[in-house]
Amino acid sequence: MKGKVLVIEDEVNQNEILVAILKSNNYEVRNCFNGTDGERICMEFEPDVVLLDFKLPDMDGIQFLKWIKNEGILCEVILITAYASIPSAVEAIKLGAFDYIPKPIETEKLLVSLKNAIEKNALAKENIALKRAILKSSSIDGVVGVSPAIQEVIRAIKTFAQYDVTVLILGETGTGKGLVAKAIHNLSPRKEKPFEVINVSAIPEPLFESELFGYEKGAFTGAYMSKPGLIEIANGGTLFLDEIGDLPLHIQVKILRFIEEKKIRRVGGRDEISLDVRIIAATNKNLEMEVEKNSFRKDLYYRLAGFTIKIPPLRERKDDIEPLVRHYIEKFNFIHKKNIREIRPEAMKLLLEYNWPGNVRELEALIEKAILITEGDEIRKEDILLPSVEGEKRHPYEIPPSGIVWDEFEKSILLQAMEKSGNNIARAARLLGISYRTMQYRLKKFGIK
Numbered sequence: 001m002k003g004k005v006l007v008i009e010d011e012v013n014q015n016e017i018l019v020a021i022l023k024s025n026n027y028e029v030r031n032c033f034n035g036t037d038g039e040r041i042c043m044e045f046e047p048d049v050v051l052l053d054f055k056l057p058d059m060d061g062i063q064f065l066k067w068i069k070n071e072g073i074l075c076e077v078i079l080i081t082a083y084a085s086i087p088s089a090v091e092a093i094k095l096g097a098f099d100y101i102p103k104p105i106e107t108e109k110l111l112v113s114l115k116n117a118i119e120k121n122a123l124a125k126e127n128i129a130l131k132r133a134i135l136k137s138s139s140i141d142g143v144v145g146v147s148p149a150i151q152e153v154i155r156a157i158k159t160f161a162q163y164d165v166t167v168l169i170l171g172e173t174g175t176g177k178g179l180v181a182k183a184i185h186n187l188s189p190r191k192e193k194p195f196e197v198i199n200v201s202a203i204p205e206p207l208f209e210s211e212l213f214g215y216e217k218g219a220f221t222g223a224y225m226s227k228p229g230l231i232e233i234a235n236g237g238t239l240f241l242d243e244i245g246d247l248p249l250h251i252q253v254k255i256l257r258f259i260e261e262k263k264i265r266r267v268g269g270r271d272e273i274s275l276d277v278r279i280i281a282a283t284n285k286n287l288e289m290e291v292e293k294n295s296f297r298k299d300l301y302y303r304l305a306g307f308t309i310k311i312p313p314l315r316e317r318k319d320d321i322e323p324l325v326r327h328y329i330e331k332f333n334f335i336h337k338k339n340i341r342e343i344r345p346e347a348m349k350l351l352l353e354y355n356w357p358g359n360v361r362e363l364e365a366l367i368e369k370a371i372l373i374t375e376g377d378e379i380r381k382e383d384i385l386l387p388s389v390e391g392e393k394r395h396p397y398e399i400p401p402s403g404i405v406w407d408e409f410e411k412s413i414l415l416q417a418m419e420k421s422g423n424n425i426a427r428a429a430r431l432l433g434i435s436y437r438t439m440q441y442r443l444k445k446f447g448i449k
Contacts, residue, residue, distance in 0.1 A: 003118040006047040008030040008038040008064070009080065012054055014105075018051060021107055027114075035059040035137075039067060039292040047075050048121045049098075049114060054081040054089060059091050069096060069377060071271035072339035074116040074125060076211045080105065098375040124341050143176060143185035149312045153180065156309045161187035166259055168304040170283040171311030174361030178242060180309060185238040186281060193237030196230050201243040204426045205436050208251045208269050219268025231264055231277055238278045244304070245296060246283035246435040255279070256300045314363065315354040321351050324360060328380070330365040340371050340406035350384045411446045414439075418448065 005027045009015040015031055022029045030045050032038050035056045042050065051228040061079050068077065081089045089100035089398030098117045101110055127217040140154050160167050161184045169177045178197070185195045203211055210219075231239055236241055241247070247255065258264055259279055263272045281304055289331070290296035314320065325348070329340050347370075370383040413432070421427035429439035443449075 002026050002115075003121075004028045004030075004045060005049050005051055005114065006038065006041055006045055007051045008033070008035065008056065009051070009053040010034060014053075014080075015281075018110075021110070022114075027113060031214045033057075035064050035067075038064065042068065042073055042075070043071070047072070049076045049078060049117045051078050051114075054079050054092075054100075061097070062088065062095065063094055065095055065097055065162055069339055072333055072337045074121070074128075074341075076338055078110075078113055078117055078122050085103055094376070096378075107352040107393055120363070128341070142179045142327075143183050144184075144321055144324050145317065147317040147319040149317050150320055153306065153309055153311055157183050158187060160184055160307055160309070164188075165307045166278070166304060167280045167310065168287075168308045169280065170287075170308060171282070171284065172313045172359055173284050175311040175313060176357035176360050176381070177311060178240070180311065181238075181240045181242075181280045181282060181366045185240075185278075188238070188278070190237050190278060194234045195240065196234040196238045196240050197242060198244045200229050201246040202426060202430065203436070205248050205440070208248055209254070209436075211250065213254065213264045213266055216269045219266070223268065224268070229264070229266065231258065232266075232273065237276070239278055241279060241281040243283055244281040245283035245287060245290055246437070247296075248437065249295070249297065252297045252300050255270075256297065256303060259303055295362065314359045320374060320407050321363065322348065324363055324366055325351065328364050329371065332368045332371045336371060336373055338366075339377055340374065340379060341377045346381045346382060347379050347384050348407075350381060350386060354386055355401075399419035410442070411448070414442055414446060416449060418443075 002025070005022050007015060007018045007022070007029060007286075009018060009031070010033045012033070012435070015033060019029050019031050025171065030041050030047070032041055038050070038052070038056075038181055041047075050063060050064075052061055056064070060321045061077075061081070064446065065077055067195050068075065076098040077092075077096070078098055079089045079092055080103060081100050082103050089097070093100065099113045101113060113168065140157060143150070143154055143157065145151065145154075149182050150399075157180060161236050167181075167184060169180050170176050181197075182195060185191060198211065200208075203387055212229045214227050215223050241255070250327040254264075258275075258277075265272050287296050287301050287305070291298045291301050325343055329343065332338065333340055351363070351366075358365075366385065367379075369385060370379045373385075374380060374383045418425075419430045421431060425439055426436055429436050430438065434442075
């Protein structure tokens with residue numbers, strides 16, 4: 001068989017003629033007479049090409065074409081159209097239809113167009129298979145890239161996963177530290193056990209100890225029952241401490257003790273509990289500088305830094321942008337049931353020239369948005385919604401000609417953050433991009449309660 005063709009044509013005679021022509025030329029054929037049946041057969045038959053009459057009883061060619069794209073069905077569409085519908089058919093070509101054939105149909109023209117459509121579809125499927133193979137060979141568990149820097153990260157993941165050591169992951173916000181931590185866990189002997197995550201910067205300081213170590217009934221007001229902490233919940237598995245640079249000093253001591261002795265004591269508890277938990281930590285801070293400033297314990301830093309993975313920012317590994325884009329296209333095609341086959345060169349050029357302050361997290365969000373808004377089966381330049389050049393040059397806060405009084409400005413920003421967060425210190429700190437402790441200090445500085 002040369003390929004699979006679905007014929008959707010409401011005129012019975014025309015439908016039968018097309019089926020006869022295709023079968024006599026060794027195509028596997030299914031047929032129907034309306035768009036609704038066509039949708040059902042498309043899902044079952046998975047044709048290489050749909051031969052589609054533009055005017056159907058229940059829908060037109062544009063509607064059916066959009067349905068195919070939205071469902072992510074990998075096939076080509078050839079429209080059969082009356083002369084009066086040719087402008088609409090041309091519009092359908094812009095949306096991804098392969099070709100249109102005016103009535104009355106010329107058999108030779110039909111067969112040539114069909115042959116070319118089958119070849120294009122086969123090539124598209126081969127390209128997808130090849131890209132998947134390339135991505136698989138140059139990635140590990142969501143960590144994707146071909147640059148020497150990211151390949152070194154992948155090698156470190158594979159190495160550290162084999163040994164039960166504490167690992168420190170360094171990198172700017174959005175570089176994928178969480179993905180690296182999860183990849184280490186998934187490749188380790190602990191992969192069937194829990195992988196618990198705690199974002200240190202998101203927890204109010206008074207709750208740190210109870211969140212990590214748990215508490216006994218009656219340990220404090222409101223402790224009506226005993227509760228295990230995240231370390232205990234992760235027993236046998238891995239605890240990922242994200243943004244460990246924001247960990248309060250008095251908790252750093254207890255984390256160090258747990259790493260060395262594998263024992264904890266719940267808040268309000270008397271007995272020590274022995275646990276088997278691997279610690280993986282990450283931060284976007286320079287911990288050596290934090291040690292010098294006495295905001296991070298030197299002994300904990302040395303305990304963590306023995307096995308370190310440093311993830312470079314995306315702007316320093318532009319070779320990884322294209323494989324990352326391919327990875328995200330495949331990911332969001334699956335999630336959103338789309339069938340985006342390609343990204344146009346001019347669109348890729350925009351991505352390669354951008355500086356990526358938000359790193360791979362920003363790229364992922366941008367590709368998802370592009371997949372959702374594009375009208376065809378390719379991501380176009382106009383689908384890439386990068387910040388405008390003008391917007392990049394502007395500063396987010398413009399200093400008025402008269403200048404500002406810094407303390408008044410800072411106090412105003414703090415009050416706004418508290419108002420927007422409903423007077424929740426942790427949420428206000430996240431709004432301003434600072435730690436909970438820093439937020440507390442600044443509120444105290446200005447007497448804000």
